[in-house]
Amino acid sequence: MRKSFLFMLFFTFSVILTGCNFFEEQKAKSIIKDYYQAIIDEEYEKAFEQVHLYDVDSKTGDGHFTDGTTLSYEEAKVFYLEKINILKEQNYKLEDFKIEEVEYEDGHSFWHHIKLMVDQDGQKFEWNEVAEIYEGKLVIGEKDDPNAIYRDGRMKFEIEELKGN
Incomplete structure (x- = not known):
């Protein structure tokens, strides 16, 4: 009887902990998909x-x-849309993306690894980046894509200084 009770208690706590992360993961995936699909569809706002x-x-x-x-x-x-204009000038087109995996740091904090398929001026690239959710919004980090700064949330830098990169 005692073993059954301990097993049920352990099982219940496991389900509760897994369930909490599951819903947060799904919410994060939804935000990630909305963002990348909006970039693909050129719905920059x-x-x-x-x-x-x-x-x-x-x-x-x-x-x-x-x-x-x-x-x-x-x-x-306005600043974000100015950044997007630089992507357009460079013939940058996000063609597809794939959420590769979810990585956990401490059992609670997590981020998603994302593979991007980009066409820039007729050349095909595959870039990797990670994304996490902070205060209900997407934070893009650890990027391979040298043009990610023109579509992420970084603000108040001199755009003109980066145009040549």
Whole structure:
């Protein structure tokens, strides 16, 4: 009887813990899919709504996503769309994406590994990046894609300085 009770207690706690992460993972996948699909469909205002915005220092590149942005909503949207225009000038087209895996750090914190299929000026590239959710918005990190800065949530840097890259 005691073994049955302990087994049931262990099983219940396992289901509860797994269930909590399961729903958070599904919510994150939904946000990730909405963002990348919006980029594919060139619905950039929709993509803007999915990303977490944060300032970076133009000179040092420093800035952390937890600090947020000092720009107003409208200023941030204008800046984001300016960044997107650079992608368009470079004939950058996200063609497809795939969520490869979910990685857990401590049993609770997690991020998704994403593979991107990009066409840029007729050349095909496969890039990898990770994405996590912070305060209900997407944070894109550890990127291979050198143009990711033009579609992620980083704000307040000198766009002109990066155009040649």
